[in-house]
Each structure stands twice: as C-alpha cells, then as structure tokens.
Amino acid sequence: MGVTTTDEIAGTVKVDPERVCELKAFDDTKAGVKGLVDEGITKIPRVFHHPPDEYVKASTLGNTEHVIPVIDLANVGEDPCSRQQVIARIREASETWGFFQVVNHGIPVTALEDLKDGVRRFYEQDTEVKKEIYSRDQMRPFVYNSNFDLYSSPALNWRDTFMCYLAPNPPKPEDLPSVCRDILLEYGTYAMKLGITLFELLSEALGLHPNHLKDIGCAEGLLSLCHYYPACPEPELTMGTTKHSDDSFLTVLLQDHIGGLQVLYQNTWIDIQPEPGALVVNIGDLLQLITNDRFKSVEHRVLANLEGPRISVACFFSAGIKSTPKLYGPIKDLVSEDNPPKYRETTVAEYVHYFCERGLDGTSALQHFRI
C-alpha cells in the first residue's frame, strides 16, 4: 500500500514525506479524530482537507422532488398483495436510486437505540482504555482505528470506526468491548434475519426464486462498521466519509438524527433524511455486478457536521470472504444475447481486496471488473 498524494499541477501521483509524517503522527496518538476534538482544536489539520466537490446539492436547489423512498415492510410475510407492492417499490428503488429506507423491518426500535448508545459508550470511554485496542491488524476479531485507508487515501475523513464480523462466525463475547458486547451480538442476529428477508424480496424483484440470492451465498458474511463522526470545527473543509460505493452485495445502515448522508443522483447530492426507527438499505457493488447493472450500486458520502457526534452502524452483507473460493459473475438468468455479461467473474475476496487496497479515492472499483 503506497502513501501518495495527487500533484495537481502535473496530474500525477507522488509521495509527500511531510504528509506521511503528519499521517503517522496522527495515527500514533491512537486517539483518532475524537482525540483531536478532545484537545479542543479549532482548525483542522491539513491532512483532512478535501478538494472542493464538483456536484450540486439538491438542498441548495430547494429541490424537494427527490426523496429516497421509505418502504413499509409490515405485511410482506402475510399479505401477498402488499408483498407484490413492496417488491415493485424495491425493484424501482434498486434500479434507480440504489437506495431505500425500510420501516417495520422487524428490528425493535429499542434495539436500534441501544445499539447507538452502545457505540457512543465505546467512543466516549476513557481514551487510555481505547488506546490499548487501537490497531490496523485486520486479523483481529475487533478492529478499532481512524480511517482504514489512512495511508492510501488522498484526504482523511473526520471519522473514527470500529469493525467486527458478525457472521458467518460471530465473535466470542470476550473479544468484544464490554460496553457494547451484548447489543452488538443481539443486533447481528436481528440484522441477519432482516438481510435474509431483503434478499428474498430482491430475488423476487429480479424475477428469480425467492431463495436465489441467499442460496448463492449473498448473506453468508456480515461485517459491521460502527462509525463515530465527532463535531467538526471546519466542516466545509473536510468530509465525514468520502464519496464511495460499497463493496458488499447489500448494506443495511442505521443512522442517528444528525443527518449528512447523501446519495449521488444525476450529478446532484440528495439528502437521506433521518427517519425515526428506519434503516437505510443500499445495493452494493457485488449486487450490481451479479445483476449485470440491473440494480445500481450508487455513490454516497457523509458530510462533516458542526453539531455531532453523529453515530452510524453499517452492516455489509457479503460472502464469508476468508473462506469462499466461489466465483461471482452476472447471474445466467439475467443475461441474454441482447444483454451479454458486462463483468468478468471474481471472488468476493479478490473484489474486497482490490477495493480496500485503493481506499476511498472517489472512484468506483467496479470499473476494474468490467469486460
């Protein structure tokens, strides 16, 4: 993994030793972005500066016409008529926005609140306790650090994150911090159940057998990322999360009331308004790949905010990446002579490795796999 920055004049990529020192000094504090805020800084370090963005914000256009759909899953199990309506809305959202929100999704609202509280408790515990576990060792069952792509991305994000795999092998309770252990494991069980329901509905939306996506392993692996976006003294200079699409098949995201999550639609940033009790669902790159571009993995980002901290939990459904040598390419039933495969086959491990090595640089990893 190289340490690079873009030389704007020559348009080439070069190593900047001063920047490398700044990155290392920040990493060595092991206190993350929250540590900077706790110190009381009023100007953000230059490694967090992002170039100005080229797209328009819908909110600045006064545009209320673009609203990501909120879909009620209350009766999908019992009533065939409402199931068909839900499937139609999911199909439309997945083909256009790549995003929708769900309510009455089966996860109790108390569990969502408990999870956000647990994540907050983790970040707001004593810094010395957190320093002990701050690490970039991806082999650990629980990995806490700031900016997974610290040494490869062109600009840092105003965000700290911890991650753990909740499936196929849930972590041992003793491998998780006691402040959020029980709720993380409980949420993992709920998220998996919801994921299976969503893959059934998505399979039907594609005209496939309801079990198709589950049977090919789309829900085998579940990775959770728990983000903490501290309040930022200069939010207009940086980003909470750089523009990216997800490397999963599907992502289920819990966001709090602060807002700042935006989706790119026709060169315009559309806000995903926080909806109490709702979960945000988005199509990932791997689902776009196996549906041969029918479902869209859409770029999104998170703005830095003045009022934070903002807390979110993203659950990524993928194959069990460490184990499976299985190849994924466009599903045979979805291709034809008129619609030939647009992607070569890949393993999930290869895809995720390529995605993570590049870091969030604002471009899509999918292009690399296009035929």
Ligand SMILES: O=C(O)CCC(=O)C(=O)O
């Ligand atoms: O924090 C959020 O709302 C989104 C995070 C995200 O996009 C991700 O983890 O991939």
Ligand SMILES: [Fe+2]
């Ligand atoms: Fe994402």
